[in-house]
Amino acid sequence: MNKVLINGSEAAALGAKLAKIEVLGYYPITPAFPAMERLSKYIDDGELNCKFIRVESDHSALASVLGGSLAGARSHTVTNSQGLLLMTEVVYHVAGLRQPIVMGVANRALSAPHSRFPEHGDVVAQSASGWIQLFSENNQDVLDNTIQAFRIAEELRTPVMVNYEGYLQSHTLEEVMVPADQAKVDAFLPLKRMPALDVTNPRGVNTVAGPNVYMDYKYIQNAAMEQALELIPKVAAEYNREFGANSCGLVEGYMMEDAEHAVVAMGSIVSTARLLVDELRKQGKKIGLVKVKTWRPFPRKAIGQILQNVQYVTVLDKNIVFGVGGALATDIKANLYGQGNMVINGAILGLGGGKCGVREIKEAIDHTESSETSKNRSEWIGL
Numbered sequence: 001m002n003k004v005l006i007n008g009s010e011a012a013a014l015g016a017k018l019a020k021i022e023v024l025g026y027y028p029i030t031p032a033f034p035a036m037e038r039l040s041k042y043i044d045d046g047e048l049n050c051k052f053i054r055v056e057s058d059h060s061a062l063a064s065v066l067g068g069s070l071a072g073a074r075s076h077t078v079t080n081s082q083g084l085l086l087m088t089e090v091v092y093h094v095a096g097l098r099q100p101i102v103m104g105v106a107n108r109a110l111s112a113p114h115s116r117f118p119e120h121g122d123v124v125a126q127s128a129s130g131w132i133q134l135f136s137e138n139n140q141d142v143l144d145n146t147i148q149a150f151r152i153a154e155e156l157r158t159p160v161m162v163n164y165e166g167y168l169q170s171h172t173l174e175e176v177m178v179p180a181d182q183a184k185v186d187a188f189l190p191l192k193r194m195p196a197l198d199v200t201n202p203r204g205v206n207t208v209a210g211p212n213v214y215m216d217y218k219y220i221q222n223a224a225m226e227q228a229l230e231l232i233p234k235v236a237a238e239y240n241r242e243f244g245a246n247s248c249g250l251v252e253g254y255m256m257e258d259a260e261h262a263v264v265a266m267g268s269i270v271s272t273a274r275l276l277v278d279e280l281r282k283q284g285k286k287i288g289l290v291k292v293k294t295w296r297p298f299p300r301k302a303i304g305q306i307l308q309n310v311q312y313v314t315v316l317d318k319n320i321v322f323g324v325g326g327a328l329a330t331d332i333k334a335n336l337y338g339q340g341n342m343v344i345n346g347a348i349l350g351l352g353g354g355k356c357g358v359r360e361i362k363e364a365i366d367h368t369e370s371s372e373t374s375k376n377r378s379e380w381i382g383l
Helices: 008-018 033-044 058-070 081-086 088-096 139-156 182-188 211-243 269-282 300-306 327-335 358-369
Strands: 002-007 023-026 051-054 075-079 102-107 132-135 160-165 173-178 251-254 261-265 287-292 294-296 312-317 343-348 378-380
Touching: 002 008, 008 033, 008 102, 008 139, 008 160, 008 173, 023 033, 023 058, 033 051, 033 075, 051 058, 058 075, 058 081, 058 088, 075 081, 081 088, 088 211, 102 139, 132 139, 132 211, 139 160, 139 173, 139 182, 139 211, 182 211, 211 294, 251 300, 261 269, 261 327, 261 358, 269 287, 269 358, 287 300, 300 327, 312 327, 312 358, 327 343, 343 358
Parallel strands: 023 051, 023 075, 075 102, 102 160, 132 160, 261 287, 261 312, 312 343, 343 378
Antiparallel strands: 002 173, 132 294, 251 287
């Protein structure tokens, strides 16, 4: 492994380069653009043998790589926010057609009002699409998750989104350990071509399906998502063995052995929460942290096991499902429903780049332990 100082966009691009992507489609959007800019430079410099398709919209960007994937090529794109929403039609086509596309998403808030700042609302809006979703705590995760995503996608014939936050990660420099041996990456990512299209044997794709076929098809599609809960940890473990990395699979606990209160989060806020957990531990508080890397499929069993002995759970959500609460908190509350007297508080913070530092996380923790939150309600922090 080589240690380099790179931002999250460069980590995303480097991961795709190491995976030797073959088709790249892109339409410029902030803050995902630097990743695609770096990939196009790799192509121009002759470091990456890849077809770069310049398109007229984000919708066309995903459609173009869908075509590449249907032809059997390892295909990739990057987007975020309104661009991802414009892709929605094709997002569902990709998942339904079982194409192993990997897409980097530099998470950014949705309009209106217009925002250029980070949160997770863009990918939460795609939660039912049938894409596996991996979240990155830091730039190391961006690289590691991107490489692993191609292996996961191709083994399951299921697309994967690799989420990392705009600006906080996409434009911030961190030290990242990068696999030094391309041959080892090639061995970790053997290309499994699964072309659905052949110019010598024309066939229809996405033809009309009647009720006698459609539900069976969706059952099989969901079964692949369930299989991901077994495959993702195995891929992470193999990646760690091969490259000396420390990548988690579904979820990862920190200071959870004797924890009475658990903070649960995904994305960059995990690192901030880790600092607070360290400080509160010094003060004698039995608190731990659960990092959620895999959000779709939701790791029900892993979450249940790691939280089974705690009294309080504070879930940090950088998104809002209007009229419901944070998406991660909603999943966790449903998963843990009926487990004794556990108090679960969903804290909504950091929307549109809002405050989500140590002070705000501490406020969320205090709300959870107050008598006012005994009915497991959600709290807005940092208003």
